[in-house]
Amino acid sequence: MLSFIYYIREFLRPKWITTFFTARTPPLTTPPYFRDFPELTDKECTHCLACMMICPAPEAIIVTQHEGVWRPEITKGHCIRCGLCIEACPEDVLASGRILAYKKEEELTLQGTFHIEINQSTCMGCGNCSVACPVNREIDPALRSSGTSTSDEVIMRIDTGQNKVLHEEKCTGCKTCEDNCSNKAIRVARVVEALQGGEE
């Protein structure tokens, strides 16, 4: 009986009544360290396209020119706010949350190489990729006229009916070879390493 009275007294307190009917958790705020869509700083973009190369989301970032000034543009609805473009940009053109601060603190740099993979069971040794590759054509001009190469300096070439990758490190990741393979046997993958502390 006594507890019943306590309850009634408790529930009749004006403070309790007002908090019950107007209860609110703290207002909907976004913390300052939230990694939101990258925003432009006032640094100058050099049109190196490192941001576009690293971006994992299709069509999320594009570097365009306005009145002679290059600048990256981010499309909401495509960008996944991963922050990789901020880490990749050598000029610190983009910023979001704490990323620029820790990038500086850890001396973070991203370094990319390309890995070429050829599926030997679907590759029929036509050599389309080796002929189309702009780096190959630069190295061995004979490819342009004759379509065959005997040079050992090219990225890849057909040797005894099989496509062999000789100098993967020369690949620039243009993916021309992928587009020219009718069997989709060749795949070029970007391999990115994050380096800390300014090591080379």
Place this chain on the structure above:
Amino acid sequence: MSMLQYLKNTVRSRSIHVAYVNVGSCNGCDIEILACLSPRYDIEQYGIYVHNNPREADVLLITGAFSSQWEDKLKPLWDKIPHPKVAVAIGNCPISGCVFNRPETLVDPPVSKHIPIAAEIPGCPPRPTEIISTILSLAPIIFKDYEETKK
């Protein structure tokens, strides 16, 4: 404004019923919707209730990049929701297909091709605060004086 309309506005502003449907997402956005229910964000204090029954819903939250299995299911589901109703796209997926929109995948974004979308919340996934503030800012536009403005 009639008394009845006033009453309806008052009730509707404190009673928004939500159903959500995943048309092929990674579940990231669904988890953020779930986080809205948690004590930290607590959507029920704003009078938003999750029922997940289209027949009772006012707001349909859509996540996912629209896989082909939803071709014949999303439209009927949308038609089941009584007026006034509104569909909100959550995350990048219903807008652009996000990271799944690549050659040779089966997704068919955007979802606005299939049903009318009133608002889109970009992000992968969006923050719960972004979801809640969108619903709260959308609700008065859609539900206030609905009977008078629809004519």
